[in-house]
Amino acid sequence: MRSLFTSLVLLYPGLASAAPLAIPADASWHLQLNGALQTPDRQVYDIDLYDTSTQTISNLKTQGRIVICYFSAGTWEDWRSDAKLYPKAAIGRPLPDWPGERWLDYRRSEVRMLLAKRLDLARSKGCSGVDPDNVDGYANDNGLGLTKAQQINFNRWLADEAHKRNLSVGLKNAVELLPQLVGHVDFAVNESCYRYEECSGYAAMRQEGTPIFIAEYRAYNAKLCTSAKASGFRLQFFNLDLTGTGKPCP
Numbered sequence: 572m573r574s575l576f577t578s579l580v581l582l583y584p585g586l587a588s589a590a591p592l593a594i595p596a597d598a599s600w601h602l603q604l605n606g607a608l609q610t611p612d613r614q615v616y617d618i619d620l621y622d623t624s625t626q627t628i629s630n631l632k633t634q635g636r637i638v639i640c641y642f643s644a645g646t647w648e649d650w651r652s653d654a655k656l657y658p659k660a661a662i663g664r665p666l667p668d669w670p671g672e673r674w675l676d677y678r679r680s681e682v683r684m685l686l687a688k689r690l691d692l693a694r695s696k697g698c699s700g701v702d703p704d705n706v707d708g709y710a711n712d713n714g715l716g717l718t719k720a721q722q723i724n725f726n727r728w729l730a731d732e733a734h735k736r737n738l739s740v741g742l743k744n745a746v747e748l749l750p751q752l753v754g755h756v757d758f759a760v761n762e763s764c765y766r767y768e769e770c771s772g773y774a775a776m777r778q779e780g781t782p783i784f785i786a787e788y789r790a791y792n793a794k795l796c797t798s799a800k801a802s803g804f805r806l807q808f809f810n811l812d813l814t815g816t817g818k819p820c821p
Contacts, residue, residue: 591739592699594637594758596782599819600805602760604641606814613819617641617702617760617784620693621651628697639741640698642689644729645705647675656685664714674705674713677725686729690736700739702760703729707745723751730755741784746772758782765795770802777803786817796820 600615608618608627616631620640628638647662648654649671661682663674676682693701706726709717726748733740739757742749746761746769753776764770764785773783783804787795788811799806799820809817 591734591737591757592637594700594739594782596777596780596803598637598782598805600784600807602784602786602807602809602813602817603815604813606812609816611816615639615782615784620689620696620698620701623696625696632697632699637699638697639700639702639739640693640696641702641704642693643672643705644686644689644703645675645677645708645725647673653685653688657682663708664712666711674708674711674715674717676715676717677708678717678721683728687732690732690738693738694736698738700741700757701733702741702743703733704743706743707748710745710747719748723748726752727755749773749776753779756781758784761785763787765798765806770799770804773802773804791818 594615598614600617601609601611601613602617603609604619608623615637617639618641620642623640631638646666647657657675658679658681661676661679663676666672666674677686690701706729707722708715709719709722726742726745730740730752741758741760742752742756743760744762746764749772758781759773759776761770761773761783765787766789770785777783785799785804785806787806787808789808791808796806805819807817807819
């Protein structure tokens with residue numbers, strides 16, 4: 572079956588040759604996945620692929636924003652519009668803290684086909700890039716027997732497919748995979764690397780001028796801001812539900 576991306580390229584050949592939009596390493600950013608969209612004066616917006624309308628994305632880009640569209644690449648979510656399309660055999664164990672969400676067997680060709688359609692959707696809605704989440708299933712109790720080598724293969728495939736659609740692509744967490752993924756991803760989004768003492772893993776990526784966006788789910792901490800500034804990270808403090816506007820370091 573012809574993908575939406577393929578159809579767009581046939582209609583507009585220029586799509587195939589354009590490069591993904593580069594994100595400035597020092598860009599300000601807004602991360603929100605739930606609730607009515609807040610509109611702080613930030614350069615980059617990281618917002619939900621499904622819950623954000625094409626018109627909203629268009630309006631943000633008209634205002635000069637870079638729109639990154641979030642979706643889960645490594646888990647099955649029972650509330651998504653394509654949930655019924657995934658084979659039962661591809662659905663693994665539940666994520667303990669996230670009701671309705673289970674690990675996904677990304678090794679299966681039919682799963683990759685469905686994930687490619689999510690990238691098609693991101694392209695058709697006008698997203699500048701994507702923030703694929705849960706790309707470290709191998710390191711969790713997934714019930715599927717996923718391995719580190721398979722995870723790296725999948726993450727590289729995902730990055731390549733995003734780039735084919737002229738979308739920049741981020742690495743969400745999974746710091747331990749950076750040695751194998753540097754050069755494949757265009758930015759990083761990390762949750763709580765200071766809490767888990769893993770921020771130093773981004774040193775090589777930062778030396779290349781790659782944007783590193785760090786979200787800490789805690790009260791504002793000036794000491795951490797000083798550390799983040801010295802490292803070249805863009806640190807911001809959020810509530811865990813991600814319904815409002817975070818407090819960024821100066």
